[in-house]
Amino acid sequence: MSADVQLENVSVRFGDFTAVRDASLTIEGGEFFSFLGPSGCGKTTLLRTISGFQEPSEGRVLIGGRDMAGIEANRRPTALIFQNLALFPLMSVWENIAFALEVRGESKQQRLKRADELLELVALPGQGNKKVDELSGGQKQRVAVARALCAEPEVLLLDEPLSALDLKLRQHMRTELRAIQQRAGITFIYITHDQGEALTMSDRVAVMRQGMIDQVSDSTTVYDHPETAFVASFVGGNNAFSGRLTATNGTEATIDTPDGTFSARTSGHSALAVGDQSIVFVRPESVFFTQASEQGNLVDVTLVSQEFEGHFWHLVLETSGGRAVRMSVMNDGAPARFLPGEKLTIGFSAANAIVLPKGELAAE
Amino acid sequence: MISWLKQFSSRNGVGLSVYLLGTVTLWILVMIILPQLLMLDFSFRHNWHHMDPAKMGGPEDVYTLVNYHFLLYGSPNNPDPFNVVDVTVFFRTIIAAVFVTIFDLAICYPIAYYLAQVAKGARTRFMVLALIVPFWVNEILRAFAFRILFGEEGTLNAILLALGILNEPIDFIREDVALYAGLGYAYILLMIFPLYNAIESLDKNQIEAARDLGSSWLRIHRRVVIPFAKPGITSGCTMVFMLTAGALALPQIIGGPSSLWFTQIIYQWFNTGSNWPRGSAYAIVLLVVCIAFVFLVMRIFKVRIGEIGR
Numbered sequence: 001m002s003a004d005v006q007l008e009n010v011s012v013r014f015g016d017f018t019a020v021r022d023a024s025l026t027i028e029g030g031e032f033f034s035f036l037g038p039s040g041c042g043k044t045t046l047l048r049t050i051s052g053f054q055e056p057s058e059g060r061v062l063i064g065g066r067d068m069a070g071i072e073a074n075r076r077p078t079a080l081i082f083q084n085l086a087l088f089p090l091m092s093v094w095e096n097i098a099f100a101l102e103v104r105g106e107s108k109q110q111r112l113k114r115a116d117e118l119l120e121l122v123a124l125p126g127q128g129n130k131k132v133d134e135l136s137g138g139q140k141q142r143v144a145v146a147r148a149l150c151a152e153p154e155v156l157l158l159d160e161p162l163s164a165l166d167l168k169l170r171q172h173m174r175t176e177l178r179a180i181q182q183r184a185g186i187t188f189i190y191i192t193h194d195q196g197e198a199l200t201m202s203d204r205v206a207v208m209r210q211g212m213i214d215q216v217s218d219s220t221t222v223y224d225h226p227e228t229a230f231v232a233s234f235v236g237g238n239n240a241f242s243g244r245l246t247a248t249n250g251t252e253a254t255i256d257t258p259d260g261t262f263s264a265r266t267s268g269h270s271a272l273a274v275g276d277q278s279i280v281f282v283r284p285e286s287v288f289f290t291q292a293s294e295q296g297n298l299v300d301v302t303l304v305s306q307e308f309e310g311h312f313w314h315l316v317l318e319t320s321g322g323r324a325v326r327m328s329v330m331n332d333g334a335p336a337r338f339l340p341g342e343k344l345t346i347g348f349s350a351a352n353a354i355v356l357p358k359g360e361l362a363a364e
Numbered sequence: 365m366i367s368w369l370k371q372f373s374s375r376n377g378v379g380l381s382v383y384l385l386g387t388v389t390l391w392i393l394v395m396i397i398l399p400q401l402l403m404l405d406f407s408f409r410h411n412w413h414h415m416d417p418a419k420m421g422g423p424e425d426v427y428t429l430v431n432y433h434f435l436l437y438g439s440p441n442n443p444d445p446f447n448v449v450d451v452t453v454f455f456r457t458i459i460a461a462v463f464v465t466i467f468d469l470a471i472c473y474p475i476a477y478y479l480a481q482v483a484k485g486a487r488t489r490f491m492v493l494a495l496i497v498p499f500w501v502n503e504i505l506r507a508f509a510f511r512i513l514f515g516e517e518g519t520l521n522a523i524l525l526a527l528g529i530l531n532e533p534i535d536f537i538r539e540d541v542a543l544y545a546g547l548g549y550a551y552i553l554l555m556i557f558p559l560y561n562a563i564e565s566l567d568k569n570q571i572e573a574a575r576d577l578g579s580s581w582l583r584i585h586r587r588v589v590i591p592f593a594k595p596g597i598t599s600g601c602t603m604v605f606m607l608t609a610g611a612l613a614l615p616q617i618i619g620g621p622s623s624l625w626f627t628q629i630i631y632q633w634f635n636t637g638s639n640w641p642r643g644s645a646y647a648i649v650l651l652v653v654c655i656a657f658v659f660l661v662m663r664i665f666k667v668r669i670g671e672i673g674r
Contacts, residue, residue, distance in 0.1 A: 051576060052576075053572060053575075053576075072575075073572070073575050073576050074575050074576065074577075074578045074579060074580070075578075078576070079576060079577065080572075080573070080576045082569045082572070082573060083569075084567065084569055086567060086569035086570045086572070086573040087573075088570060088573075088574070088587075088588060089592075090591045090592060091587075099574070099577050099579070099587075100577040100578055102587075103577060103578045103579045103580075103583060104578065147577070148577075150577075151576075151577050151578060
């Protein structure tokens with residue numbers, strides 16, 4: 001069974017500090033939903049509010065349409081997977097997994113049987129009698145998932161559970177988690193500061209900034225159609241050119257910046273008028289080399305450094321105004337073509353650039 | 365051994381190494397092992413006060429079990445099958461010490477849990493201070509204060525009478541209430557701090573995880589907190605039990621007139637009885653039985669000796 005989760009104007013305050021500010025959204029039943037944001041953006045607080053460890057200062061949390069006010073964590077249809085997993089070190093693997101059944105007073109036979117089924121589900125068959133300390137990081141991860149699933153939650157909450165794993169394992173566990181979610185058919189709410197995790201696994205992503213939800217969209221929309229300057233700069237690499245909007249026809253606008261005059265598409269979500277302070281965002285992979293004689297968005301730059309990362313060359317360029325511009329060039333097997341200090345002209349198409357109102361940018 | 369010494373001195377420097385090895389060796393040999401060996405030696409000897417000084421060290425000055433025999437069977441003209449007074453006092457002391465230990469554990473566990481997992485910052489510091497400061501008052505003063513508190517005309521009786529809960533005063537001292545309260549209070553810090561240390565190192569997420577999986581608070585304590593705190597519980601209980609069984613001043617001052625603590629009998633043999641060998645034998649029996657008892661309980665609760673130090 002899966003349940004939807006509704007947040008209605010949820011705010012959480014600790015003294016003078018507001019951790020979550022007026023959050024409202026609906027997470028559909030059976031959805032893989034992620035909250036993405038830098039550390040300190042309030043995403044963990046929001047998760048704890050859903051799980052019942054934190055009461056909202058204002059607003060309501062509804063799970064399956066039921067108001068959760070006054071319902072403690074042990075009575076909610078949610079299960080939380082902690083960042084450090086919080087497995088019980090003095091219990092064996094199967095005791096850990098079947099803890100929720102022990103709480104309900106099920107017989108040892110029942111518990112062993114269910115633990116075995118869940119170990120099967122998370123691809124750890126026959127490991128029930130091991131001690132928690134005997135497992136590897138990835139195995140502990142799966143035990144934590146199994147332990148949470150054993151409680152038969154309608155909503156599974158995950159607090160950055162992959163952050164302690166190494167890169168390869170993390171990528172593997174992404175696929176695994178997604179598969180488990182589809183098999184279990186329940187709502188997953190995932191918290192992460194890692195955009196790669198959020199974008200690959202989720203049906204939808206909510207990007208958070210300083211306790212506020214900036215944007216809720218599916219992965220491609222968050223990446224291709226950011227609605228705020230923060231989302232544009234936080235999700236994926238982006239080059240930002242600040243300037244003043246000089247003309248707009250509703251779908252495309254012209255912006256005067258110290259590095260040149262650029263045209264870019266406008267976002268449907270933010271109405272910009274002539275004269276507004278705004279920022280043009282261009283992804284490093286949308287930048288290409290061109291000639292000063294060409295038409296369109298052109299910038300004269302100097303090559304500062306280049307980094308080889310297998311499938312891409314990452315170049316750092318500098319405009320005549322001293323602004324750093326990042327550019328990614330697909331590795332076509334040719335040796336590095338340029339030398340630091342070389343003068344180049346780069347360009348980008350208006351369709352691959354987006355103009356957004358001036359706002360807070362993510363920290364580099 | 366030589367290479368270990370070399371390594372030790374290269375790691376700590378020659379000066380510090382000599383100091384550490386010297387003091388620790390001195391401490392263990394002179395302060396711990398030697399005196400106890402002397403006591404053990406005493407306990408197997410005849411009382412020198414009954415021996416002609418000329419014969420001391422002579423062929424009649426031999427090892428004997430007479431002192432241990434006396435603890436079990438009393439004097440040769442004792443009509444009972446065993447030494448009723450001493451043996452009874454011995455077991456009563458052990459049982460009372462167990463009772464005081466359990467009582468302390470019951471009182472201290474919630475306080476230690478609160479300090480370690482619930483209270484924050486300034487409140488923790490204030491509570492710890494409030495626990496420690498009363499122990500600046502010395503033991504004798506505290507004991508006599510308890511006499512005043514628990515006496516037949518003491519504060520507690522006065523309050524209970526004034527509130528109409530009692531019609532006539534209870535002699536808390538005769539009933540040993542004062543003694544148990546005093547002993548329970550005397551070693552409370554030795555229970556709280558090991559518990560606090562153990563519980564404090566428990567990851568809060570484990571408690572929340574258990575809660576999240578539907579557990580009641582009772583089960584969280586039974587399945588998560590107490591198993592984790594077991595080494596702390598063991599070291600707290602061991603210390604309180606040993607010190608209670610070996611307490612002397614409190615039983616002397618606030619013990620009821622009819623109830624003797626085993627240490628008081630030992631004290632009498634050493635002091636008024638002028639019989640050091642017998643006093644030593646009694647003290648050795650108390651020590652050995654207490655240690656054996658602690659190991660037995662640890663075995664029952666499956667705690668290894670190495671865990672206590674954690």
